[in-house]
Amino acid sequence: GQNIDQPTEMTATEGAIVQINCTYQTSGFNGLFWYQQHAGEAPTFLSYNVLDGLEEKGRFSSFLSRSKGYSYLLLKELQMKDSASYLCAVRVLDSNYQLIWGAGTKLIIKP
Amino acid sequence: GAGVSQSPRYKVAKRGQDVALRCDPISGHVSLFWYQQALGQGPEFLTYFQNEAQLDKSGLPSDRFFAERPEGSVSTLKIQRTQQEDSAVYLCASSYADRGNQPQHFGDGTRLSIL
Numbered sequence: 001g002q003n004i005d006q007p008t009e010m011t012a013t014e015g016a017i018v019q020i021n022c023t024y025q026t027s028g029f030n031g032l033f034w035y036q037q038h039a040g041e042a043p044t045f046l047s048y049n050v051l052d053g054l055e056e057k058g059r060f061s062s063f064l065s066r067s068k069g070y071s072y073l074l075l076k077e078l079q080m081k082d083s084a085s086y087l088c089a090v091r092v093l094d095s096n097y098q099l100i101w102g103a104g105t106k107l108i109i110k111p
Numbered sequence: 112g113a114g115v116s117q118s119p120r121y122k123v124a125k126r127g128q129d130v131a132l133r134c135d136p137i138s139g140h141v142s143l144f145w146y147q148q149a150l151g152q153g154p155e156f157l158t159y160f161q162n163e164a165q166l167d168k169s170g171l172p173s174d175r176f177f178a179e180r181p182e183g184s185v186s187t188l189k190i191q192r193t194q195q196e197d198s199a200v201y202l203c204a205s206s207y208a209d210r211g212n213q214p215q216h217f218g219d220g221t222r223l224s225i226l
Binding site: 004008031033035040041042043044048050087089097098099101102103104 | 115144153159167
């Protein structure tokens with residue numbers, strides 16, 4: 001079967017750094033997406049990884065290790081507006097369009 | 112518009128009623144997806160369109176669920192004889208292509224409550 005695991009909830013302090021992990025076990029792999037979703041709003045695209053390594057985009061970075069079935073999203077200089085759920089999704093190789101989604105990690109930022 | 116638009120934003124219906132949810136994707140996006148999202152969960156795939164063709168409806172929970180995209184643009188998700196377990200947020204997403212780094216762009220969803 002297809003499985004994606006993320007921590008349910010994390011708490012961090014404004015101005016700090018937080019790492020949100022995602023592990024996956026899927027029948028194939030053709031890329032991993034991270035999305036941010038504020039309560040009651042649409043998921044919005046953050047990053048995409050298909051090769052091993054780190055992709056940096058401003059305060060957000062995403063890392064992938066295909067051999068370990070592992071990714072993380074790193075958020076630096078945390079702001080209160082970063083309080084949201086962060087969803088990890090894998091595109092499975094034999095189904096280019098379909099994404100397998102994790103349940104999301106709810107990130108709470110405290111002042 | 113600039114993004115994916117869904118309507119209504121909220122829908123309350125009595126058990127047994129039919130409902131229709133609308134999605135207006137980003138102009139030029141070939142692919143359109145419908146998802147169901149329960150509280151605290153990730154989106155669950157329902158169905159996929161490429162232009163007007165419904166290529167995958169494997170995620171539709173029952174034959175009470177029906178989706179169409181007759182002209183390859185606006186899509187409608189219809190639920191007949193609604194049940195309480197249909198209560199959820201229904202998300203629509205569109206994308207320019209289905210390969211590489213092309214992300215899916217989501218609407219704000221329709222929150223459906225069945226009484």
